[in-house]
Amino acid sequence: MSTPTHLTRAISVIAHVDHGKTTLSDRLLEYTGTVAPRDMVEQVLDQLDLERERGITIKAQAVRMLYKADDGNTYQINLIDTPGHVDFSYEVSRALAACDGAILVVDASQGIEAQTLANVHQALDHNLKIIPVVNKIDLPQSNPELVREEIEKVIGLPAESVIFASARQGIGTKEILEAVVREVPPPTGDSNAPLQALIFDAKFDAYRGVVTYIRVLEGTLRRGMRIQMMQTGKSFEVDEVGIFRPEREPVDDLSAGEVGYLIANIRNVRDSRVGDTVTDEARPAAAPLPGYRHVTPMVFAGLFPTDTEQYEQLKEALEKLQLNDAALVYEPESSAALGFGFRCGFLGLLHMEIVQERLEREFNLTLLGTAPTVEYRVRLRSGEEIPVDNPDHLPDPGQIEAISEPMVLATIVVPSTYVGNMMELSQERRGQFVNMQYEPGDRVVITYRMPLAEIIHDYYDQLKSRSKGYASLNYELVGFEEANLVKLDVLVAGSPVDALSMIVDRSKAQAQGRRLAEKLKTLIPRQLFEVPIQAAIGGKIVARETVPAMRKDVTAKCYGGDVTRKRKLLEKQKEGKKRLKRVGNVEIPQEAFMAVLSLD
Amino acid sequence: MERIHSLYVHVPFCTWVCKYCDFNAYAVLEGLIPPYVDALSREIEVAAGEHPIGPLETVFIGGGTPSLLTSAQLRQLMDRIGAIGFGPGAEVTLESNPSNVTAEHVEGWLTAGVNRLSIGVQSLQPEALRFLERLHSGPDAIAAIGTARAGGFANVSADLLFGVPGVNLAAWLDTLESVLAEGVQHLSAYELTVESGTRLGQEVRTGLVQMPGADDQLEQYWAAASRLEAAGYAHYEISNWARAGFACRHNLAAWNYQPYLGCGAGAHSMFRLDDGSTQRRWNLKGPQAYIKQASGLGHALDGSEALSPERARGEAAMIGVRLLGGTGAAHGFPAQRERLVGAGLLVEDHGEVRLTRRGVELANQVGAAFLA
Numbered sequence: 001m002s003t004p005t006h007l008t009r010a011i012s013v014i015a016h017v018d019h020g021k022t023t024l025s026d027r028l029l030e031y032t033g034t035v036a037p038r039d040m041v042e043q044v045l046d047q048l049d050l051e052r053e054r055g056i057t058i059k060a061q062a063v064r065m066l067y068k069a070d071d072g073n074t075y076q077i078n079l080i081d082t083p084g085h086v087d088f089s090y091e092v093s094r095a096l097a098a099c100d101g102a103i104l105v106v107d108a109s110q111g112i113e114a115q116t117l118a119n120v121h122q123a124l125d126h127n128l129k130i131i132p133v134v135n136k137i138d139l140p141q142s143n144p145e146l147v148r149e150e151i152e153k154v155i156g157l158p159a160e161s162v163i164f165a166s167a168r169q170g171i172g173t174k175e176i177l178e179a180v181v182r183e184v185p186p187p188t189g190d191s192n193a194p195l196q197a198l199i200f201d202a203k204f205d206a207y208r209g210v211v212t213y214i215r216v217l218e219g220t221l222r223r224g225m226r227i228q229m230m231q232t233g234k235s236f237e238v239d240e241v242g243i244f245r246p247e248r249e250p251v252d253d254l255s256a257g258e259v260g261y262l263i264a265n266i267r268n269v270r271d272s273r274v275g276d277t278v279t280d281e282a283r284p285a286a287a288p289l290p291g292y293r294h295v296t297p298m299v300f301a302g303l304f305p306t307d308t309e310q311y312e313q314l315k316e317a318l319e320k321l322q323l324n325d326a327a328l329v330y331e332p333e334s335s336a337a338l339g340f341g342f343r344c345g346f347l348g349l350l351h352m353e354i355v356q357e358r359l360e361r362e363f364n365l366t367l368l369g370t371a372p373t374v375e376y377r378v379r380l381r382s383g384e385e386i387p388v389d390n391p392d393h394l395p396d397p398g399q400i401e402a403i404s405e406p407m408v409l410a411t412i413v414v415p416s417t418y419v420g421n422m423m424e425l426s427q428e429r430r431g432q433f434v435n436m437q438y439e440p441g442d443r444v445v446i447t448y449r450m451p452l453a454e455i456i457h458d459y460y461d462q463l464k465s466r467s468k469g470y471a472s473l474n475y476e477l478v479g480f481e482e483a484n485l486v487k488l489d490v491l492v493a494g495s496p497v498d499a500l501s502m503i504v505d506r507s508k509a510q511a512q513g514r515r516l517a518e519k520l521k522t523l524i525p526r527q528l529f530e531v532p533i534q535a536a537i538g539g540k541i542v543a544r545e546t547v548p549a550m551r552k553d554v555t556a557k558c559y560g561g562d563v564t565r566k567r568k569l570l571e572k573q574k575e576g577k578k579r580l581k582r583v584g585n586v587e588i589p590q591e592a593f594m595a596v597l598s599l600d
Numbered sequence: 601m602e603r604i605h606s607l608y609v610h611v612p613f614c615t616w617v618c619k620y621c622d623f624n625a626y627a628v629l630e631g632l633i634p635p636y637v638d639a640l641s642r643e644i645e646v647a648a649g650e651h652p653i654g655p656l657e658t659v660f661i662g663g664g665t666p667s668l669l670t671s672a673q674l675r676q677l678m679d680r681i682g683a684i685g686f687g688p689g690a691e692v693t694l695e696s697n698p699s700n701v702t703a704e705h706v707e708g709w710l711t712a713g714v715n716r717l718s719i720g721v722q723s724l725q726p727e728a729l730r731f732l733e734r735l736h737s738g739p740d741a742i743a744a745i746g747t748a749r750a751g752g753f754a755n756v757s758a759d760l761l762f763g764v765p766g767v768n769l770a771a772w773l774d775t776l777e778s779v780l781a782e783g784v785q786h787l788s789a790y791e792l793t794v795e796s797g798t799r800l801g802q803e804v805r806t807g808l809v810q811m812p813g814a815d816d817q818l819e820q821y822w823a824a825a826s827r828l829e830a831a832g833y834a835h836y837e838i839s840n841w842a843r844a845g846f847a848c849r850h851n852l853a854a855w856n857y858q859p860y861l862g863c864g865a866g867a868h869s870m871f872r873l874d875d876g877s878t879q880r881r882w883n884l885k886g887p888q889a890y891i892k893q894a895s896g897l898g899h900a901l902d903g904s905e906a907l908s909p910e911r912a913r914g915e916a917a918m919i920g921v922r923l924l925g926g927t928g929a930a931h932g933f934p935a936q937r938e939r940l941v942g943a944g945l946l947v948e949d950h951g952e953v954r955l956t957r958r959g960v961e962l963a964n965q966v967g968a969a970f971l972a
Binding site: 528529550551552553554555556557558559560561563564566567570571573574 | 608790791793814815817818838839851854860862866867868870880882905915918919922943945960961962963964965967968971972
């Protein structure tokens with residue numbers, strides 16, 4: 001069942017979140033008979049429960065489809081489903097690097113969004129042939145003609161190449177497949193050349209070790225071959241190679257142009273890094289494939305068990321999760337307020353949420369997460385430069401020469417009515433205006449250079465709420481920049497709570513301190529005694545609020561028949577309290593540790 | 601199973617269900633009373649045969665409005681209860697509306713064996729009575745106490761409500777003073793509690809009614825407590841005061857975690873098994889369903905739960921701390937006791953613990969501490 005190279009295609013589906021990428025992929029699988037309709041669980045390619053529930057793709061997936069085209073040939077189409085979130089943009093870029101073409105899905109009512117643009121730029125960077133599809137044309141509020149025009153004007157793809165589709169109703173599926181075999185070029189690699197296979201994802205399987213997702217670009221990968229990972233230098237012997245149909249199906253070899261997997265007794269996804277090049281140890285390629293990047297976390301937060309006895313469980317859970325998530329890093333951390341936990345690094349806020357949710361759900365833990373922060377670079381007077389990913393670890397101001405923070409280039413796409421709001425918000429958040437471009441369909445693309453720290457502090461939610469939900473955002477890291485920053489400390493009942501410390505812009509510090517204290521006052525429930533909340537900069541108190549003591553909590557009647565009900569009520573209240581973290585004498589809810597994220 | 605010496609009997613009928621009430625009570629089902637009394641008698645008979653019960657030290661006939669029973673119906677019930685056997689000096693309480701306390705009724709109740717009358721006065725203020733939807737007037741309530749005492753009741757209790765919207769501290773103390781002047785032996789003063797399933801609950805939710813703030817409620821509570829203490833009433837439970845020797849023995853038994861049998865619609869029972877575990881069980885709530893089941897099967901059990909000895913100890917402590925004279929029920933919880941003493945909510949006294957003034961105000965916090 002090997003397919004000649006000229007009948008092989010490798011494509012990806014790219015789209016803004018919610019534009020129907022996964023549904024379209026499902027239709028392609030169905031139409032090509034890869035998955036029988038009766039086996040069709042909605043969203044076949046999203047395998048994690050969490051992915052299915054949230055309707056997002058976290059890990060890349062791959063599947064091989066066979067399609068008998070109108071020209072009479074049977075084509076092998078390799079479909080790679082990419083993660084659809086800015087947190088995973090590097091993973092997306094590697095998945096795209098493994099393709100020759102991309103189906104671009106644009107929602108017929110939403111039109112082009114920030115991620116659409118980001119994805120298209122990435123696809124063009126990889127010289128992919130783009131097949132534009134306007135999806136959801138069956139919805140009453142859709143305007144396919146306008147979106148088609150927008151695609152031509154904004155992206156520069158000819159309007160006549162745009163396919164109208166409704167993935168939900170199966171409209172346009174055949175046209176898309178025909179365009180893929182017609183437009184997307186076949187692979188150009190040479191099966192006899194030294195092996196170069198691109199890793200675009202890796203998954204940990206409890207029985208087989210790491211399953212590495214690859215596309216062979218040059219040469220042939222065979223079972224039994226000794227391979228080398230060109231970036232890490234590690235070698236392994238290949239136990240199994242195979243293809244996805246969509247379940248794993250072993251084959252003898254994968255030759256240039258083919259997409260599949262390899263299993264080689266690799267025990268940790270860290271040894272099978274996304275973007276690395278697999279080569280033949282005996283006859284290695286001259287150079288690795290371009291574009292590899294060592295993935296580094298952008299956002300950091302502490303994770304602590306609310307029940308201190310769950311520390312060991314948390315540690316084991318992180319170890320297990322990391323086997324499957326090379327982007328997750330963690331190290332032990334101890335907080336005076338929260339006890340023992342871990343400082344974790346994530347790709348972004350979504351990644352952080354997902355990790356915390358998986359830890360709680362799959363490992364039955366109750367966790368308290370501190371507010372996310374970025375990694376600062378602090379230059380000391382001694383000349384030494386140190387990274388600081390925990391505000392509480394910021395050295396004494398007297399030792400600090402300068403602090404630099406990570407900067408991003410943020411792209412906002414928004415209807416022109418909201419341009420003022422977007423600019424106002426971005427300026428409030430220390431953004432530096434870079435560019436603004438008016439596009440057809442009443443759309444404006446605005447770019448700002450701004451601190452990543454501002455983005456992770458509620459920027460996206462504000463963007464959405466100040467644009468009535470219309471704005472979309474994409475951003476990429478563009479380096480570090482010096483800034484005038486100070487540490488803001490919080491004292492609850494007179495004791496500093498390290499986990500509430502934050503690093504803020506000096507000119508805004510006092511106002512932030514006031515808002516934080518006010519916010520905490522509303523979030524910390526009344527206790528048996530009065531609880532003062534203070535914000536301090538360098539030991540100087542800049543704000544003070546007080547949570548008054550609980551005034552009254554007494555049931556008037558408690559006779560025989562009332563006892564069961566009352567006990568259950570009190571037990572339920574007590575159960576709710578288990579989500580609170582006791583800091584000294586004060587019980588603080590999770591939301592309080594997140595309060596710093598939404599001070600506006 | 602530990603022998604039972606207390607019996608609760610529930611009569612769920614009322615002429616009118618007041619808007620704040622979330623008891624198991626039903627208006628205008630009076631036609632159901634005769635078959636209900638039959639079913640109740642049968643349930644008591646069957647239960648007495650199944651469980652180790654008697655001699656009875658306390659009986660409490662509550663509601664609803666049990667004073668809606670005719671003298672004959674009450675006698676039928678009391679005869680059935682009497683068949684279990686009374687201990688010497690057993691306390692037999694009947695709850696009554698002021699309007700039902702007539703000389704004829706009083707005589708009938710005494711003849712039937714009732715020796716303690718608990719009268720639902722609630723308030724003497726016309727506005728408050730209207731707000732609470734009570735069907736009697738202030739003078740009716742005062743007259744009722746007089747009639748009961750004149751007719752021969754030597755143990756009369758009045759139920760009062762404070763924290764009623766529109767009733768200020770002075771008006772509340774007026775009500776209290778007038779009731780005390782009638783010479784009751786026992787007094788229950790409850791803060792008006794907004795229960796979510798009631799019409800009052802809805803009125804508060806929708807903003808139609810605004811309840812007084814915690815400070816005002818506590819002011820009325822502590823003012824009443826001072827006045828009652830000065831008048832010679834001991835504050836023996838959060839909402840209960842009594843002259844020496846007149847504390848309600850039936851309720852004391854429950855607060856001291858003694859087992860009891862409950863009969864009638866929606867009634868709860870508490871049994872104590874030999875291994876120290878507690879069994880709580882409850883009857884069907886609806887009168888019609890109850891009548892059908894109890895007259896057919898001889899019981900109308902709806903559900904039950906078992907509490908391990910540890911959880912039972914926690915529950916005992918949760919209830920026990922409501923006794924203001926102190927309780928030994930928190931004995932097995934040294935860590936919690938220490939924390940609560942440290943927080944100023946409890947004091948230790950000869951191995952027992954007792955709520956402080958602040959502890960009374962936060963009694964649920966104290967009670968919850970003993971639960972798992």
